[in-house]
Amino acid sequence: MSLIEDLNWRHAVKAYDPTKKLKEEDLNKILEAARLAPTSSGLQPFRVIVVENQELKEKMVPGSLNPEVMRDSSHVLVFAAWDSYSDEKIDEVYDYHTEVRDLPKGRFSSYTDKIKEIYGAQTPEQHFAHTARQTYIALGLAMAQAAELKIDSTPAEGFSNDVVDEVLGLRQLGLKSVSLLYLGYKDEKNDWLSHMKKVRIPMEEFIIKK
Numbered sequence: 001m002s003l004i005e006d007l008n009w010r011h012a013v014k015a016y017d018p019t020k021k022l023k024e025e026d027l028n029k030i031l032e033a034a035r036l037a038p039t040s041s042g043l044q045p046f047r048v049i050v051v052e053n054q055e056l057k058e059k060m061v062p063g064s065l066n067p068e069v070m071r072d073s074s075h076v077l078v079f080a081a082w083d084s085y086s087d088e089k090i091d092e093v094y095d096y097h098t099e100v101r102d103l104p105k106g107r108f109s110s111y112t113d114k115i116k117e118i119y120g121a122q123t124p125e126q127h128f129a130h131t132a133r134q135t136y137i138a139l140g141l142a143m144a145q146a147a148e149l150k151i152d153s154t155p156a157e158g159f160s161n162d163v164v165d166e167v168l169g170l171r172q173l174g175l176k177s178v179s180l181l182y183l184g185y186k187d188e189k190n191d192w193l194s195h196m197k198k199v200r201i202p203m204e205e206f207i208i209k210k
């Protein structure tokens with residue numbers, strides 16, 4: 001199937017079959033798609049937490065707009081972004097880049113000095129607004145990869161960030177939750193969206209040609 005067919009096939013599933021679990025091999029492909037997402041300056045300023053444990057899922061139910069989806073999906077991916085940028089984090093990433101590319105340490109120092117100056121003039125709130133935006137590209141790619149594998153998913157912002165951060169101990173890792181991607185196999189009978197048409201505004205309205 002083509003990418004467009006996969007994107008037409010998928011929808012934000014509202015009910016999952018709790019007896020159906022993702023194969024590890026499929027889960028790994030979805031995670032790889034997220035890992036390959038491009039990010040600003042290549043900093044990859046977020047992590048993906050994979051939650052399969054039922055007890056942890058139950059603890060994340062309070063504040064969730066989709067409690068049944070939280071309970072019944074096979075896995076919950078939590079996209080969590082750095083709470084701030086720092087010179088140390090930037091150096092750590094670029095030291096890794098030079099190591100992987102077999103380049104001398106400091107090869108990119110004129111560039112990293114520039115981004116350190118830019119982020120140094122910003123607040124942690126501005127940093128998080130930027131790191132959080134990066135996660136959505138990975139979320140989209142993970143969703144597209146899931147669709148290609150015919151795995152159902154639901155992207156979600158309808159949850160309590162405080163609860164999720166607390167349950168998963170994210171703040172101690174310098175991370176804050178941004179969005180979730182529920183993964184699994186739909187419960188056709190209870191997923192009220194299953195048999196509805198996909199709705200998108202017409203292309204002529206969506207695209208503004210200048």
Ligand SMILES: Cc1cc2nc3c(=O)[nH]c(=O)nc-3n(C[C@H](O)[C@H](O)[C@H](O)COP(=O)(O)O)c2cc1C
Pocket residue numbers: 010011012013065066154155156157158159179193198199
């Ligand atoms: C960033 C984002 C957050 C969303 N949050 C939720 C959510 O909390 N709960 C939910 O049921 N659907 C959520 N959705 C799903 C959207 O409502 C859905 O993608 C949209 O209506 C388009 O429908 P489709 O994905 O089925 O094609 C979210 C989607 C995105 C992209």
